[in-house]
Amino acid sequence: MKAASPQKMEVFTFGEPSAVLDHRDILDYVECVNNCRWFEPPVSFTGLAKSLRAAVHHSSPIYVKRNILASTFFPHPLLSQQDLSRFALRFLVFGNAFLELRKSVTGRLASSAKYTRRDIEEDIYWWVPSFDQPHAFAPGSVLHLLEPGINQELYGIPEYLSALNSAWLNESATLFHRKYYQNGAHSGYLMHVTDAAQSGSDVEALRDAMRSSKELG
Structure with missing residues (x-):
């Protein structure tokens, strides 16, 4: 009688880890860069705008x-x-x-802080919705209210900046839970097969079945 060949242990994984959100770019600014016309802000205003609704406990106090x-x-x-x-x-x-004073029209109009930049010259500001179409405000026509920073005096820094990592973590955890739920909360386990009768083809079939069970979430 021929002895059965010993079964070898197989370990495999399926599904790659996916980053829900990547906010590293918000802190890539290390200084107020001078581009020969205006100063860039020390923090990405686009990143701050995207982060506003990252978590309910971040946006709610601001709106209140x-x-x-x-x-x-x-x-x-x-x-x-x-x-x-x-x-x-x-x-x-x-x-x-920022508030712009328009002497030809009654009243001041609010300028979106996201696209307003400070000129390298004193008391001049730029409107930059796109880099190739900047608009210079008249000198002395813009009121700039800012939250003082400790590393520079050109732009303000929001006081909640240190809480953003917590807000992003909350957002990532919430989106991960949604993704896990949409996937049917399945295949999140380790399987240990001890039956010596399992052949290589059986293990391969099991692997394919587990991989195909992943949904679109």
Whole structure:
């Protein structure tokens, strides 16, 4: 009688780890870069805008502060309650807020802090919605309210910056839970097969069955 050949142990994995979000680019700015026309902000304003709704406990306090300010504000001919609401929200999100004085039209208009840059010359600002179409504001026409920083005095820094890692972690965990739920919460285990009767083809079939069980989530 021929002795059965010993079964070898096989270990395999399926599915690759996927990063839900990658926010490393927000802190790539190490200084206010001078591009010969204006200074770039020390923190990516686009990254701050994307992070606003990263977690409910990050956005809610910001909106509460904005709503309290707007509710206690008495509208003025030079500044409506709606403009004040925009101004306050931009200051809370970006640590910077801008108002433009237009002498030909009654009142001040709020300029989006996300696209406003400070000129290398004093008291001049740029509107840069796209790099190839910048617009220079008239000298002295922009009021710049900023949250003071400790490393530079050109732009403000939002006070919540140190809490962003926690907000991103909360967002990543929530999206991971959603993905796990959409996948049917399956195949999240280790399988140890001890039956000596299992052949190589059986193990291969089991591997294919587990890999094919992954859903679109």
